[in-house]
Amino acid sequence: MFRTVEQSNDVLLPEDYDSPAWQPGAEPGYDPDLPDGGHASMPTLSVPCEITVIDFSAERMVKRHFDNEAFIAFLHRPKEEWAACRWINVNGLSWDVIQAVGSNKGLHKLALEDVMNLRNRTKADWYPNHAYIVLTLLKLVHPVDGNDNSSDKADATTSPTSASRLSFLRRIFQRRARPSEAVETEKGRPPIQRSSSSPFLPRSLHRFHASANEARTAMMERESLLAPRNMAVSAEQVSIFLTSDNTAVSFFEASAADVERPMVTRLSTAGTILRASCDASLLVQALLDAIVDLALPLTTVYSDVLGDLELDVLTAPSISQSRSLYLCIAEINKMLRFLQPVDGLVNALRDHHSPDRGAVTERRSGGEEGVIVSSVTRTYLGDVLDHCIVICDALQQLKQSSEDLIGLIFNTISATQNESMRQLTTVTIIFLPLTFITGFFGQNFTDFPELHQGIWYFWACAVPTAVATVLILMHDMIYSWFVRLFRRKRILNIRKRARVASWPRRP
Numbered sequence: 001m002f003r004t005v006e007q008s009n010d011v012l013l014p015e016d017y018d019s020p021a022w023q024p025g026a027e028p029g030y031d032p033d034l035p036d037g038g039h040a041s042m043p044t045l046s047v048p049c050e051i052t053v054i055d056f057s058a059e060r061m062v063k064r065h066f067d068n069e070a071f072i073a074f075l076h077r078p079k080e081e082w083a084a085c086r087w088i089n090v091n092g093l094s095w096d097v098i099q100a101v102g103s104n105k106g107l108h109k110l111a112l113e114d115v116m117n118l119r120n121r122t123k124a125d126w127y128p129n130h131a132y133i134v135l136t137l138l139k140l141v142h143p144v145d146g147n148d149n150s151s152d153k154a155d156a157t158t159s160p161t162s163a164s165r166l167s168f169l170r171r172i173f174q175r176r177a178r179p180s181e182a183v184e185t186e187k188g189r190p191p192i193q194r195s196s197s198s199p200f201l202p203r204s205l206h207r208f209h210a211s212a213n214e215a216r217t218a219m220m221e222r223e224s225l226l227a228p229r230n231m232a233v234s235a236e237q238v239s240i241f242l243t244s245d246n247t248a249v250s251f252f253e254a255s256a257a258d259v260e261r262p263m264v265t266r267l268s269t270a271g272t273i274l275r276a277s278c279d280a281s282l283l284v285q286a287l288l289d290a291i292v293d294l295a296l297p298l299t300t301v302y303s304d305v306l307g308d309l310e311l312d313v314l315t316a317p318s319i320s321q322s323r324s325l326y327l328c329i330a331e332i333n334k335m336l337r338f339l340q341p342v343d344g345l346v347n348a349l350r351d352h353h354s355p356d357r358g359a360v361t362e363r364r365s366g367g368e369e370g371v372i373v374s375s376v377t378r379t380y381l382g383d384v385l386d387h388c389i390v391i392c393d394a395l396q397q398l399k400q401s402s403e404d405l406i407g408l409i410f411n412t413i414s415a416t417q418n419e420s421m422r423q424l425t426t427v428t429i430i431f432l433p434l435t436f437i438t439g440f441f442g443q444n445f446t447d448f449p450e451l452h453q454g455i456w457y458f459w460a461c462a463v464p465t466a467v468a469t470v471l472i473l474m475h476d477m478i479y480s481w482f483v484r485l486f487r488r489k490r491i492l493n494i495r496k497r498a499r500v501a502s503w504p505r506r507p
Helices: 070-076 095-105 109-116 149-156 161-173 215-224 256-267 273-277 280-293 297-317 319-341 341-350 374-440 456-473 475-502
Strands: 050-056 061-066 084-091 124-127 130-141 234-241 245-254
Touching: 050 070, 050 256, 050 297, 061 070, 061 084, 070 095, 070 280, 084 095, 084 124, 084 256, 095 109, 095 245, 095 297, 124 341, 130 280, 130 297, 130 319, 130 341, 130 374, 234 280, 234 319, 245 256, 245 319, 245 456, 256 273, 273 280, 280 374, 280 475, 297 475, 319 341, 319 374, 341 374, 374 456, 456 475
Parallel strands: 084 245
Antiparallel strands: 050 061, 050 084, 124 130, 130 234, 234 245
């Protein structure tokens, strides 16, 4: 007798999740021409965004900053004639901004759905008038204390130890649990409508694409090897559009400024290839390069942390160190899970066949040519691929070193225990005959003439018996010791003759 899932009380049904926008078999994608994206039950994602629009040509560059409403109004204005290329950089995910960009650029509704779904895999999708790229940004950050009043009150009513733990848990990039905040729902479903006074807050590596097991996530954050150094790894999803009208659009959850800063420096400097090319595909390459480069410090800090742990293992190995190494391997595995697919992403961009432009300085005016990845961009994408391979190889080496250290810990502890057993066995073998002889002479007999021979008679019997017992029971160990001694002496003689033969001879 079987029951369907709907008849079981032990399984969560779709309506049990706090996500009214998601239903099995629902129409895929969000239509930017409809206020609700084509889903009547879809709640909107609304947060204030920090938006930067940069128009540039080989001779000029203009940078503008907008909020949500001002940016939506700005999109209705035509691009100025002198602007050969445009970059729209959005910090924060808000449906009104995503909808405006999608409607203005004719973005596919499946791509817009991927922008709002924060559990995507790294990939590149090609559409008739644009390409969609999604990947994960990893960077090293320092946790900071939140100024939440409710949290401060909670600390005041707890013990110092508990307050310290709660404070640390708050610092590790959790989205503040306020009723007015936009958060990501689990299982990759559309977010729930909330408004906020700030964009998305960064998340720790353990909270990115994490399960619903909050206890495990909090423990992994608390026991992280970077926690004692007041550091952590932040992870967020980045979506990039390359359109046919020579425009690049990037959506960040919280770290747009980290990528925008070096990009603006390059664009504001006349003569740089990024400025002179006026090529949106090269702009996308620069974005990918900056995102990958943000992960470079991770290899350095993990090498430093693992080096300190290696010294501890070599000097005083303990079982507790294997626990720390396991946590290190878990973090490295998760970073590799997000970084390794970037290789395939870069290769997909390099292998994309499109009609190339004759020169990198040629200006484009419309989308009739489709999405173009120039030959210059394909060349520079090789540099991004090299950086990604270097990072992944370094992390793989750290992972292998961690696994080797775990093996060394258990082998060392096992060897120490075996040595203790060997020493105990040696002592037992030596004192076994002495115990027997002592027991023999300790017999409580009246007619025992050997007791009147003196102490020398006892030792005359005990010493040969002990030596004979040791030789019989330890003959294999003694034989092996003499063999090693002979071989070592022969090796030393060969080395000595080789050194003498290498000395220069006098004429």
